[in-house]
Amino acid sequence: MSVAAADYAPPATPFSERLKNPAWLLVPAAVFLAFIYLLPVIDLVRISMSGSTPWVHFERVFAVPLYWEALVRTMQISLTVAFLCLVFGYPTALLIHRSRGITQMLIATAIILPYFIAILIRTYAWMVLLGRNGPINKLLQWLGILDEPAQLLFNRGSVLLGMTAVLLPLMVLSIYSSVSRLDPGLTRAAQASGAGPIATFWRVLLPLTAPGMGAGFLLVFVTALGFFITPTLLGGPGDQMFAMHITQQADFVSSEGFLQALAVVLLVITLVVVAVAGRFLGFEFIWGGGKLTEVHDEPKDSVDGTTVNTAPRRTFAMIVADAIGWPILRVLSALPGWTGTLTVRAMGGFVIAALIVPIIVVMIISFSKASFLTFPPPGWSFRWYEKFFTDSQWIAAFTSSLTIAVISSAMAVTLGGCAAMGIVRSTIKGKTILMLLLVSPVIVPPVVLGLSLYSLFLRFDLVGTIGGLAAAHAIGGLPIVVVIVAAALQGVDTRLEQAASVHGASPLTVFRTVTLPAIAPGLAAAAFFAFLHSFDELVLSLFLSSANLQTLPLRLWADVNYQLNPVLAVVSTLEVLLVVGGIILSRPVLARSRAA
């Protein structure tokens, strides 16, 4: 190379250098998702439009009152649930934030633990709690309010209660993440400037946590739109949600095309909500993270211009909020100071009870002597544990679930870990879009995904295979891994890697000695959550398993629908122990990562 060329032309990147670009790490995950997720969804849309005219099936969806009403009902229920979650979630998040030490840890655990327990099991717990012989009926009778057991289940109220309880942790965690990021000095500064507790809340706390509230509201709303398990088990005939129609129609072969049209309607509504929300909140709300740094796009010391752009909108929001909320709060401020604290504690306490009590009741019932569900148990025995461990069907379901979850977790961690590395470390454009694609499976209603995968699985003869189910579960596991590992990678001090590199470590050695130890806790957590995701997965399995491959959730599902017996309580107890065990095992790892 001549000196002149070296002086003025940027050195051309040799092919071997281009191979080292971390962007290549995105390829395996992209190929996987394209094949098993994007193509089936596109195929779903194609089939939905394969009638005599492309829109004939859609016309039917909107023309038949049954479906139209279900759609309206789904929106109503989802909005109500999201609103209830917000009202009860905010005080709970504040309660976690304000408590200290062991209290804080206990409250946080009470919120987080249910979050990791299968929706099916938590819904089952509510069925036990609200049942004819359940503790609530017994309590009301004992208090003399009721003469005979009332039917508390299978109505709109129980659906709303169950869904709110199931989705509350999502809301609390979302709000808490924005509350905990607040500088504690701000509250003190507001108080020092003469703002009382209510003014501080209204003028400082609420505006600053609004993004967290918005994100939580949307996440809950979008998840509720595609909800299937809870309304099926807790609702009556008048509470049919849209996703339930899809599963019911799936039993009829004749509804090919129309069935897909139902799924597409649900998918489109979900995507529109997410797109509108993303426009205002930034799509980062989906994975609850900060903006990805798009490296090399701008100089380090550039002035951030975003605050200027958002200022008018915030001002407008504040005017509206002030006009309505502030007078009400002024009236409230006449109340003695402790009422605020008391309200937070009472509502937070209620939420914690609603999350924890069902689980505890189920655990107690698993030791019951009775052959039906009743609380308190008339006597104690291990007979249901014996039944579970000696029943070959239960054990077979348990082992296949375990096998599928291990394989699925391995797939998700391999693909997702590489993809996270590629996202964080490469300098390619459009990272946000890529991240959106990788994370989008969380948004797509599982019913839609299951339906679209079904035809793919039929074509490749994957229905009822362990590998097929593991791969299907990995679609949902992948986003979990990408989000956790990407966060862990962003937390790695690049100076440490540079220090290793400059002192003689090759890129591979840098990864092994610096990067890997730093992200190991994140990887372990990701593996555990991907495992749990697969182990708990029900909806996809409903579509994709066959009679000779039963997973534990499928077995539970069948039993919940036909014979509510205490074996289910045994399985639930074991699942709770699994989650608790996982969290306890990961605690030292997490603590170590925090110290570093």
Add this chain to the structure above:
Amino acid sequence: MVQNVAWRGGRQGGSTSHGSSTPAGGTSENTRSVIGSSIAINDVVKRYGTFMAADHISLDVQPGEFITLLGPSGSGKTTLLNLVAGFQKLDGGEILVDGNPIHNVPTHKRGFGMVFQSYALFPNMTVTQNVAFPLRMAGVDRETANRRVAETLEIMRLSDHAQKNPSQMSGGQQQRVAIARSIVMRPKVVLMDEPLSALDRRLRESIQIEIRDLHQTLGSTILFVTHDQGEALTMSDRIAVLDAGKIVQVGNPVEIYRHPTNRFVASFVGESNLIDAEIVQKRGSTMTLKNRAGYVFNAESRSTIDVGRATVLVRPERIAISDEPNQTAIPVTVTSALFLGEILRIEAQMEGGETLLIRCPDSDRRLPNVGDTLYASWRAEDCWVLS
């Protein structure tokens, strides 16, 4: 092509007044354990989008030299260091170490040592393991490695801390561990990226001396980045002042302080009075000027301009004050007077509105009050005409 002027020549160039103030002067080369590399930075360009982080920078670093890249944040000094380290790729130009181009040599094969502002000690390793890291990477056998680590810890007075975890140590200790790690291989080049700015002032001063002494005994070429002009003046053989991705002046500390080439260097390095004046006449290296209020004074100049307006630098400590008028003194009105211990810091206004900053050593004179009139004067040798 205007920017392509290379600043060549090391210690031999520079002002006549460069005396024993740079400690490197007196050390004989044979006491040093390695001979540092020369680094030639030729017309280097680095862009971020349309932002020029390094705008055709050229700089020759002599073997064994302690050179400081000084500039405000965003001036491109850290970018330049990262380019030398290989953390970033060049967009143009070349970097030669001992005459060999290094842009295709990956960072880990360049054989440098480096100290970071954030220490960047591996949290999963003890002090010993951290310091041994470069040796381990180079495949040095265990026995030699242990001996070298022990020696280096001894030099950095860290022997008592060998088995500690970095997180158990204070900031100053951690940075000494980081320095130990950077020199354990006896590298020919050590890069230092604002290594002292996370430390408090006292600690900073003691480690400044430590690094300075280390450079004497070690002999490595040190490329040191800082935004602290005091630090740069104390430590360097030469200073390269950067602004907006360009090198604006290279010279030894005395040269940079006494004879800055432009307003930016004059005001960034040290405190300064920049007086706007009209050139009356020029005779040899002495120039006669007249300020806005009409006072005439002489100044030293290497400038080739001899008509029109000029900016004159007068350092605050070179101004003499008196309560009595004399024929060459300029009357000023005191606007603030601070007693700082060893010096008095006075701000005063000249006729015509310009502010004059004066620093004079504490003496038995009384503190001036705001509104007092003082008479300020300086000699021709005390001021410098900026070109």
